[in-house]
Amino acid sequence: MKGRILGRISLRAYSTDLKPVVSSTLLISRTPIISEELTAFESQYYKYNNELWKRLMWTFPKWYYYKDGTISEQMFKELNPAPVFNNPNVDFPNGRPEIRQGRDRRFKQELKLPKTYSTEVERADETAAESSDNLSRKIVPNSRITKADETKDLTSLERKLARTLYLVISLDGNKWSLPNFEMSREEKVPLHKLAETGFQSIGGETVNYYNVSNTPCHLHHSENKKEYFIKSHILAGKFAPVDNSTKFMWLAKEELQEYLEGAYYEDVKHLFNDV
Amino acid sequence: MLSSSIKSAVLPVLRTFVRFKSKADVSPSTQRVIGQMSALSASKKQPKVIRLSNEDLIKHKSIVNAWNLYRRRKVSRQRDQLNKQYQSIVDAMEDLKQSEPELYVWANTKQTNKKFPLQLRVPTDYPPSQPWVYNVKK
Numbered sequence: 001m002k003g004r005i006l007g008r009i010s011l012r013a014y015s016t017d018l019k020p021v022v023s024s025t026l027l028i029s030r031t032p033i034i035s036e037e038l039t040a041f042e043s044q045y046y047k048y049n050n051e052l053w054k055r056l057m058w059t060f061p062k063w064y065y066y067k068d069g070t071i072s073e074q075m076f077k078e079l080n081p082a083p084v085f086n087n088p089n090v091d092f093p094n095g096r097p098e099i100r101q102g103r104d105r106r107f108k109q110e111l112k113l114p115k116t117y118s119t120e121v122e123r124a125d126e127t128a129a130e131s132s133d134n135l136s137r138k139i140v141p142n143s144r145i146t147k148a149d150e151t152k153d154l155t156s157l158e159r160k161l162a163r164t165l166y167l168v169i170s171l172d173g174n175k176w177s178l179p180n181f182e183m184s185r186e187e188k189v190p191l192h193k194l195a196e197t198g199f200q201s202i203g204g205e206t207v208n209y210y211n212v213s214n215t216p217c218h219l220h221h222s223e224n225k226k227e228y229f230i231k232s233h234i235l236a237g238k239f240a241p242v243d244n245s246t247k248f249m250w251l252a253k254e255e256l257q258e259y260l261e262g263a264y265y266e267d268v269k270h271l272f273n274d275v
Numbered sequence: 276m277l278s279s280s281i282k283s284a285v286l287p288v289l290r291t292f293v294r295f296k297s298k299a300d301v302s303p304s305t306q307r308v309i310g311q312m313s314a315l316s317a318s319k320k321q322p323k324v325i326r327l328s329n330e331d332l333i334k335h336k337s338i339v340n341a342w343n344l345y346r347r348r349k350v351s352r353q354r355d356q357l358n359k360q361y362q363s364i365v366d367a368m369e370d371l372k373q374s375e376p377e378l379y380v381w382a383n384t385k386q387t388n389k390k391f392p393l394q395l396r397v398p399t400d401y402p403p404s405q406p407w408v409y410n411v412k413k
Contacts, residue, residue, distance in 0.1 A: 035398045191381070
């Protein structure tokens, strides 16, 4: 196996006799901030399993959590009225109820618990800070779709929170590529250092990043040039190009296919995350 | 004579009545344990066993099989991608070894003082109020 790989590499011929330029390509990614989007099949399967689980669940031991005669028991009773009892004088065409511990054991038990917050309209004079200090307030999660998604802002780091985004830049605003930095023939520096200094020089000064390794993760041969790929994650901060003519975007895998050159994308696509 | 025989017949039946309901003989701690056990045990709390018809059973099995197939394909796709990525690293390093021995040594040294960044976030179901931190102190 090893011999075959070595043979393939050493057989490669470049268009000129000059040794190919060594360069370092930075594969900087923004890791997902929220969990993966479920496919239709996944969400249906989870729903099915969840319903089965609820159907097979034991009856809620009400007497243990709500002592008889307390106010909380009263509130619980009001929210959860008793099921129709097995009246011997009534005919039940769809099967007779089997009531055990206040639950019809033929079906899942659906419980409603008393809320800690009032369901009425909030006080008009209550400020936002006051209401956020209120520990018993209703918890409303933030939307998974951000403003950047709505405005289709491709340069924002807040777009597609569920996906891994990769930085692509364009010097002329026409041809897009991953940030690539060439090594000078005189002075040699480690590949990951080359990528780091190069990234800082084009506008990564205000970025907190984490280089995964000093080992390159891929080699791409192009016309008299060798591109070694260095993986990195952006942790905080914003990429702000030094040169105003430099354009940049944060793109997910499928979008990269549109902007990168076809053969180049085919060679490097396995480096990008599907999620 | 008669009255005494009546007396003897009636007396054992007579009971002393107490004003309030008598408490159970168990201590409060034992009572608590009984309560906890009743919450944990299955007695009278189990739902009815699901009896699936043949058709429903086939439906259920199809769903589970479809899920297993889906998982298997997903896992194998991920494994293939990982293998490709590993092969990429091997290729790149072998090439470096041949063409740039100096860079190979640099790329192959272990980074011992490197620490995993605490700022890297674990994905949650919903985003934080400020999804991204923009100010970086250098």
